[in-house]
Amino acid sequence: MSALRGLFRTVGHEIQAHPIATLAIALVLLFAAFGGAAQITSVTGDQAFTGANPTLDRYNEAFDRGSISVLLRGETTDPATVRAIARFDDRMSQVEDVAYVTSPADQVRAEYGRIPDSRAKIERAVGSPDVAFVRVVFEPGLTQPEERPIYTEALAAEEWARFPAGVDVIVTGSAAFSAQLSELISQSTNQLLGLAVGLMVVALFFLFRGVRLRLLPIVAVFVGVLYTFGAIGYAGIPNSTLTSSVFPILIGLGIDYSVQFHERYEEELETAPPREALPRALSGIGPPVFIAMLAAALGFGATWISTIGSPAFVWFAQTSIFGVMLTFLAGIIVLLPVLTLYARFRRRGFGELGLRELTNRGGDSVDADADTSADGSDIGPETDPADSERVGAFGQTIGRTSRALAANPGVVLLVALLLMGAGFQAGRSLDTLADTEEFVPQDLPAYVDLQQFRAVTGGGAAVQYDVLVTGSELRHPEVLRWMQQFEQVAVGAPLIQGVDSPATLVAEHNGGEIPETRAGVKRVLDDVPANERAQYYNDGVAHITVIGAQDMTTGKTLSFIANVRKSIRFSNPPPGVDASLTGSSVVSTPSIVDQIESRNTTTGLGVLFVFGLLLAYYRRLVKAIAPLVPMLFVIGWQNLYMAGLGISVSPLGASLGAMSVGIGAEYTIIVMERYYEEKKQAGVNKLDAVETAATRVGKAISVSGMTTVFGFSALTLSPFPILADFGYLTVGVIFLTLVAALATLPPTLVVLDTAEERLNAALGRSAADAEAAP
Numbered sequence: 001m002s003a004l005r006g007l008f009r010t011v012g013h014e015i016q017a018h019p020i021a022t023l024a025i026a027l028v029l030l031f032a033a034f035g036g037a038a039q040i041t042s043v044t045g046d047q048a049f050t051g052a053n054p055t056l057d058r059y060n061e062a063f064d065r066g067s068i069s070v071l072l073r074g075e076t077t078d079p080a081t082v083r084a085i086a087r088f089d090d091r092m093s094q095v096e097d098v099a100y101v102t103s104p105a106d107q108v109r110a111e112y113g114r115i116p117d118s119r120a121k122i123e124r125a126v127g128s129p130d131v132a133f134v135r136v137v138f139e140p141g142l143t144q145p146e147e148r149p150i151y152t153e154a155l156a157a158e159e160w161a162r163f164p165a166g167v168d169v170i171v172t173g174s175a176a177f178s179a180q181l182s183e184l185i186s187q188s189t190n191q192l193l194g195l196a197v198g199l200m201v202v203a204l205f206f207l208f209r210g211v212r213l214r215l216l217p218i219v220a221v222f223v224g225v226l227y228t229f230g231a232i233g234y235a236g237i238p239n240s241t242l243t244s245s246v247f248p249i250l251i252g253l254g255i256d257y258s259v260q261f262h263e264r265y266e267e268e269l270e271t272a273p274p275r276e277a278l279p280r281a282l283s284g285i286g287p288p289v290f291i292a293m294l295a296a297a298l299g300f301g302a303t304w305i306s307t308i309g310s311p312a313f314v315w316f317a318q319t320s321i322f323g324v325m326l327t328f329l330a331g332i333i334v335l336l337p338v339l340t341l342y343a344r345f346r347r348r349g350f351g352e353l354g355l356r357e358l359t360n361r362g363g364d365s366v367d368a369d370a371d372t373s374a375d376g377s378d379i380g381p382e383t384d385p386a387d388s389e390r391v392g393a394f395g396q397t398i399g400r401t402s403r404a405l406a407a408n409p410g411v412v413l414l415v416a417l418l419l420m421g422a423g424f425q426a427g428r429s430l431d432t433l434a435d436t437e438e439f440v441p442q443d444l445p446a447y448v449d450l451q452q453f454r455a456v457t458g459g460g461a462a463v464q465y466d467v468l469v470t471g472s473e474l475r476h477p478e479v480l481r482w483m484q485q486f487e488q489v490a491v492g493a494p495l496i497q498g499v500d501s502p503a504t505l506v507a508e509h510n511g512g513e514i515p516e517t518r519a520g521v522k523r524v525l526d527d528v529p530a531n532e533r534a535q536y537y538n539d540g541v542a543h544i545t546v547i548g549a550q551d552m553t554t555g556k557t558l559s560f561i562a563n564v565r566k567s568i569r570f571s572n573p574p575p576g577v578d579a580s581l582t583g584s585s586v587v588s589t590p591s592i593v594d595q596i597e598s599r600n601t602t603t604g605l606g607v608l609f610v611f612g613l614l615l616a617y618y619r620r621l622v623k624a625i626a627p628l629v630p631m632l633f634v635i636g637w638q639n640l641y642m643a644g645l646g647i648s649v650s651p652l653g654a655s656l657g658a659m660s661v662g663i664g665a666e667y668t669i670i671v672m673e674r675y676y677e678e679k680k681q682a683g684v685n686k687l688d689a690v691e692t693a694a695t696r697v698g699k700a701i702s703v704s705g706m707t708t709v710f711g712f713s714a715l716t717l718s719p720f721p722i723l724a725d726f727g728y729l730t731v732g733v734i735f736l737t738l739v740a741a742l743a744t745l746p747p748t749l750v751v752l753d754t755a756e757e758r759l760n761a762a763l764g765r766s767a768a769d770a771e772a773a774p
Contacts, residue, residue, distance in 0.1 A: 004617075008286030011332065012279035019337035026333045030223060033230025040229065041145055042182040043238045043311075050311070050587040059468045059582045061141045062539040065099060066174050068154045070134035071453050074167040077122045077129075081167050082108055083115050085134060088161040092136050095153050097146065100531045103134040131456055136173075137531075140538070144178045151175040172449040180446035181241075188719055189244040196248040196714035197222060200255055203710040212266070213342060217258035220335035224254050224327030231322040232315075241439055242316040242652055245715055245723045246323055249730070252711025253296060253663065254327025256704050260289050261331050265339055274343040278336060288673060291617055292666030293328045295610045297321045299662020302605035303655040306598055310591045313651060320659075398702070399695030402746040406690040409747030416744050420636030427639035433648040434554040434592045439722040454550075463497070463552075465564065465586060467544035471577035474542045475521050480506055480514045482574050483544065490546060490567040495560040498547040502536040544579070557589050592651050599654035603635055606658025610665055622756045623676075627668035629748045630740035631661045634733060637740075641732045652726045656733060663708075664737035667701045671745050679753075686753060690746040698742055705738040 015022050050056060070088070075081055086105035093101045104126045108115055111125040126132075136154060138147060154171055163169050200218050225247055237243070264285040268277035297320075304317035405412045433439070440447060473479060483503035490496045507514055510524045525533060536543055548560050561581060568579045607628060615624035635657045647653070674693035678684055684692070712734060715727025 004287045004290070005283045008290070009279045009283035011286070012282035012336075015282075015332070015336050016275055016278040016340055019340040022333050022337040026223065026330070026337075029230075029333075030226060033227050036230030036233030037226070039233040039236075041238045042185055043144060043240050050584050050591070053582075053587055055468055055580045055582045056584070056587055058470070058541065059466060059543075062541050063140060063466065063468075063535070063543045064583075065140050066138040066142055066147045068136040068151060068171060068173040068175050069453055070136070070154070070158070071170040071172060071449075071456060072132040072134070072163070072167055073130065073170075075164065076104070076132035076167070077119050077126065078164065078167075079115060079117050079119060079122065080164045081132075082122055084161040084163040084167075085132070086115055088134060088157050091157045091160065092154060095136075095150055097139045097142055097150060099137045099139045099534075101134065101136050102531075104132050138175075144175075144182070147175040148179045148182070151179045170449045170452060172446065172453045177446045177450055180444060181440060184441070184444065184719065185239055185241060185244050188723075189239065189247060192244065192714050192718060192723075193225065193247045193251070195717060196251040196711045199710040199714055200251055200707065203707040204255075204259075212346075213262075213339065216335055216338060217255050217262055217331070219338075220258045220330045221251055221254035221327055223334050224330030225250055225323070227326040227330060228319065228323040231326060232319050235318065235322070237315050237318050240312050240315055241720055241722065242312045243319050244720075245652065245718070245726060246316060246319045248711055248714040248727075249320065250323035250327055251714075252708040252734075253324055254331070255707050255711060256666065257289055257293060257328050258331040258335050259704055259707065260285050261335055262339065265336065269343060274340060277343075278340055282332075282336070288669055289666070290328070291613065292669055293324050294613055295665040295669075296324045296659075296662040298609035298613060299606045299658045299660070300324070300655075302602050302609055302658035306595075306602040306605055306658075310588075310595055310651075313595060313655065316652070316655075394702075395695050395699035398698030398742060399691045399693075402694035402698070402742055403687050403691035405743055406687055406746035406750045409751045412744060412747045413751070416633045416740075419640065420633050423636030423639035426643045427636075427649075430639065430642055431646075431648040432554070432593075432596050433650040433722060433725070434589065434596060436588060436592070439650075439720060441719045441721070463548045463550055465546045465548055465560070465581065466583040467546060467564070467568070467579050468582050469542035469544060469573075469577060469579045470540075471573075473518075474537070474540075474577070475502075475525065476518060476574075477514055477516060477521060478574055479577055480521065482571065482577070484514070486544070486567060486571040486573075486579070489571045490564060493563040493567055495549045495552065495556060496546060496563055496567070497549055499544060500547070501544040502542050505532070505536050546581075554589060554593065557585075558593065561586055561590070595651040596649050596654045599649065599657060602655055603657030603661070606661045607632070610661050614665075614669075622752045623672065626672055626745065626748055626752050627665050628661065630668050630744045631664050631737070633744055634660055634664060634736045634740050637736050638729070638733050641736065642729065645728060645732075647725050647729055650722045650725060652722055653729050656726075656729060660733045660737060663734070664741065667705065667737060667741035668745050670697050670701055671741055672749060675746075675749050686750050690750065694742060694746060701741065702738060705734055709734050 072081070072085070082105055085103050086109070089101045089103045089105050092098055105115065108122055108125045112121065116122060136150070138150060151171075151173075154176075158169055158171055197218060200221070201215060204214055204217060228247070228250060232239075232243075261281070265278060265281040268281040268284075272280060300317045300320040304314055304321070437447070469479075469483075471479075480503040483501040484507075487499035487501060487503070490499050503514060505528065506521060506524050509528055510520075515521045515524060525537070546564055549556070552560060564581050568581070573579050610631075611624055611628055614627060615621065618624055638656065638660065641647075642649070642653075671693055674697050675689050678689035678692045679686065681689075709731050712727060712730040715723050715730065718724045718727060
């Protein structure tokens, strides 16, 4: 601990001696961050939840043809409408990366060589449907950023084609959905960021009173957020639905770090000149805030490790880790040098007396002496009138309450344990949110259009699942007959509505029969149009489409996937032939469900990581365990909170247990360190130490926690349901964390401290020996 304090003292000396140079470094990093931020891309939908998968990659390269679908309703066989369709078809056929376009105009032109002026002639070619479809099919293997320009061109082509006024035209499909969702993610990120900053300004203005430049922490945190944008851009981490939630979280956490630095520096200025105040402040507050930052990073790290196969969660964790580290850094290299320059300016302008008068604060000031001074000289069990005025009635109430709770540890901890047990029991019956389409706003125009398209087409691509067939001789009659056998087996299984395979294609073009020879199969396939054939055979592999039931729930989707795989095994593919169910939805749905079901593992990893950090720092088992006990209570209590508000367990919420351990450790560390400092004073017993510690830091961490809540609450206004629910969840968990730190940590400290003293007595060790022992 002393080495870390010495390091922060040295940093404080350097910043105090060279504040302008420090700000210059911060400015250089800021300009570098702009370069990284410009490189950020967006990934949406199922692709954000599919990790490295060779089978999926092979399928995407061969068959994953994104598309745009145009739904037309009204006078679809009117010659003017068909001519507009033809104009749209011709223009889109010339667009780069468009493989082909299919439309009713193709059928009419194939029949007559042109678009006739007679509706009757058109209807003889295409019938008389109430709706018509135009499908723009892309080249395989395009990424979402590569598909979006095609959607933009389709919108321009739809306007250029001049469809008649009586025809309703809807441009939809995967590219349309991805483009609108990507734009909404970008807008939402900016809006949530602005909202969180606004809420922080309000919180600091009303809660962080009695200090100079009280809004300066916002500037430091905002710079830290910009650093984070740059870092994820350089690291190649894309923006996604989950990643966009990180930035309000960072503002909530980062403001806490800066407030602690700011308040401690103000406190030291009351008794020391600026050249001594900053090193003293940073050596005192730096280590515990640094440990708290590392604990938060390790909490996010647990999410990273436990979800390594799902990119969206990994990106969320990586962005969060970058964020907590860089907002901590910004608090040091932005906030502290500005405060140093301001203190120098005020000293030169008003002299020593003016400075002391300016830094003398009233009862509304925040006591952010969140751990201890470097030497503990300002700490003692006695409180003078000025001290009482500084902590206020609120702080004194917290102190007396904590003492009462610590005096009855058995009752308090038993109640906490019972609530925790009830919470774990309630957690088993919580609903889950695993459908990626439920993550997005249900009124998103592209989503509404997509649902209308599915309603007309019987589900469209939403009910189509893909089987990739690899091996040799995939056009052999024996392989085709196996495909027919697979179809017979699969269609009899629950939730499977149909199968479309190369065998279906060959039989359809050969009078319903599979040719007996390879040459016969080749002859049939040679007569099939290339675009149609490419949907079944491409790049040495084959493609089977399995049709599922409409509107399947997540549970039914998992059952459907299992039924298809059983049908593949039961149909017994020929030797040398391998068939695998694949596709983004097949990979992403189990991945999301696994993330939700592994939330206890993720939480356990978070607890383990933070415990290891605290043990390495304190080198005392009691000090490593005590801060985590209240967090274990919170993990159980949060399930009761979720059940009470009807919040479902989402993949993002599943990581909150590990996050809350890392985030909440700051509050418990602050209370614990103050307890042990107070206990060192002569004539102070455990209950006295608890009361004084809670009195002096209770108000500080309460205000700090409330500012964090203000930042997190911005998420509740997100247009994405998954983020709004997460916002309500985080707000509740931060509040529960504060309650646990002030209500359950004091009795926990009394119990563990007493047990440690008895163990030391049994081993014949003194208190000083125990403190020094690793």
